[in-house]
Amino acid sequence: MIRTEEALREALKVRAGEAVSPADLLGRLDAQAPGRGRRRRNVLLVTVLIVVFAVAGVAVFGHWLYDRRPPAGIPSPQPTPLVKSTLRMPLGPPFQDTFTITPEAGFVVQGRQIRPWGERQTLSLPNDPRLGVAAVTVFRTDTPLTMIKRGLNDTIGEWEALQTGDPVVVAGHPGRLAEVKILGAAPDIAMQRFMRAEAPNGVLRKDLGPPPLPARAPMLAWQWAPNSWAVAQWGEGGPAARAAVQRLAAAVRIGPRPVLVPFTIDSLPATVDERVALWLWDQPATLLQVSFGETAAHEPDPFDWLAGITIDLTHQRNFRPKPTPSNAVISILVNGRSVLWVPEQHGLVSEIYPDWWLEVRQLMPRSKKFTQADFLAVARSMRFATNIADRSTWFDAAIALPH
Secondary structure: OOOOHHHHHHHHHHHOOOOOOHHHHHHHHHOOOOOHHHHHHHHHHHHHHHHHHHHHHHHHHHHHHHHOOOOOOOOOOOOOOOOOOOOOOOEOOOOEEEEEEOHHHOOEEEEEEEEOOEEEEEEEOOOOHHHOEEEEEEEOOOOOHHHHHHHOOOOOOHHHHHOOOEEEEEOOEEEEEEEEOOOOOOHHHHHHHHHOOEOOOOOEOHHHOOOOOOOOEEEEEEEEEOOEEEEEEEOOOOHHHHHHHHHHHHOEEEEEEEOEEOEEOOOOOOOOOEEEEEEEEOOOOOEEEEEEEOHHHOOOOOOHHHOOEEEEEEEOOOOOOOOEOOEOOEEEEEOOEEEEEEOOOOEEEEEEEOOEEEEEEEOOOOOOOOOHHHHHHHHHHOEEOOOOOOHHHOEEHHHHOOO
């Protein structure tokens, strides 16, 4: 910018072709305000430094974000969403735990069964594997004695034998402890004893056969509230098992708690109106089974779940059904996913996640009470957790399933 009259005259001379001597030019430059060139250089330097630091900061922040990204193929963990089923079902208690085991007791829950009469959990004691597995059954208030005996699969009088056992106290409540035959009382224990016959690498050794059941094993029953009973059983006999079953009963804490499931259901056939059972096994592999029934065609308990619709989710490989000349497997597209209709099983099979297989079927396929359209309607209404392998993304069964 031209600031003085003299500078303006000289500029006009230059434009007019008049020569300006170098001495005159240097003199004019020296006549400018002192420090003006340094200020320009300082401003330029500060501007450059700001740009350099900004670029470096963006690069460092970008590298930090890159390092914090989740590994490829693993979804970012999300909080368990509150997902409600829109389907209302009037009959049967909600699917939820009715009791828990205190962690400090050292017992590990291997599986649970939730039924209208109550809940049974199968447990083990890892620090003493010789004791095998145990079961705790908590019956709902006012459960009839006949239902208690059915819930225990008591066919040889275990309950009556227990009433003459030694008196004990569990959390301030009276109870009885006795050695009873195990065959009729604990099929869950018998199955778990079979599962424990494993090779060192955890592969189930079916060739070994089930270990022989003891002639008698400890069983403890106590009345945790008026007209309310709980039972603890052990799968092995002897003094160590007798002491362990008393520790197990003392570790029981009765009270409702959510049970998590990896899917929701919004549709069932119109005749299905009852929550029948929920099974969740973690050993030797994850297996979830949910059954719904019909009160109009009720089967005698404990087989009421056979006639209804069952949804199974299992974690295993090589589960895909193979077509045979007598069993033509048909592929159907449901919600963008391939679902296999298996006429021989009278149900649907689908791999919803790598090595996670879903079945929607009737456990008594010969009756064929439900049609392919019924099963497809159930499958279309289901929504699944974002990462089935991560239980923090599962849903509360009391509201995610028909309730």
